[in-house]
Amino acid sequence: AQTVTQSQPEMSVQEAETVTLSCTYDTSESDYYLFWYKQPPSRQMILVIRQEAYKQQNATENRFSVNFQKAAKSFSLKISDSQLGDAAMYFCAYMEENSGGSNYKLTFGKGTLLTVNP
């Protein structure tokens, strides 16, 4: 079974600074997807960024970018110019490629709680 490991239970960053959240995963598959989700205090899950394993280029969404190292099975999230609204629990997630239909199961890490200090 695939596993996702987030080794940092908590992180903190100063407003406007940059922070990197770590994620490693274990899989024997070559085609898969990786995600970072944000869960603010409202507990609503919000997709932050997505990476297809077959793409070598790292995904970027505004202030959020990833460092995808396929051989090392590493998928870190960098948040630049941190804002108070970035404070949340961040989950790394893995999804196996499924060409057969609509069944796409997400496997989540345990999360990293990010605090942003003013």
Added chain:
Amino acid sequence: DGGITQSPKYLFRKEGQNVTLSCEQNLNHDAMYWYRQDPGQGLRLIYYSQIVNDFQKGDIAEGYSVSREKKESFPLTVTSAQKNPTAFYLCASNPRYTPGGYTFGSGTRLTVV
């Protein structure tokens, strides 16, 4: 507006009682999922369904049951056999052939009293 509605937001249950959590979507999504969230545990998959009248167990299905009689609805029943049911429950859905296109509900907090 399209989305997933979970109800109720908070639910209290006495020990030994079954309780059903509602999940309804108007997104015309094929697949639906139930996840359980505990502090420090991330989200763990309970059950999932790809089509009407079909569903599969996830990683922690013991003590739970589901049904999928309509495409829009995927209710989760927490039975008295679930030893530690107090948790936050999230429902999600995604359309066919769209990996990662999950839409999440806002969750139900279940507390056993």
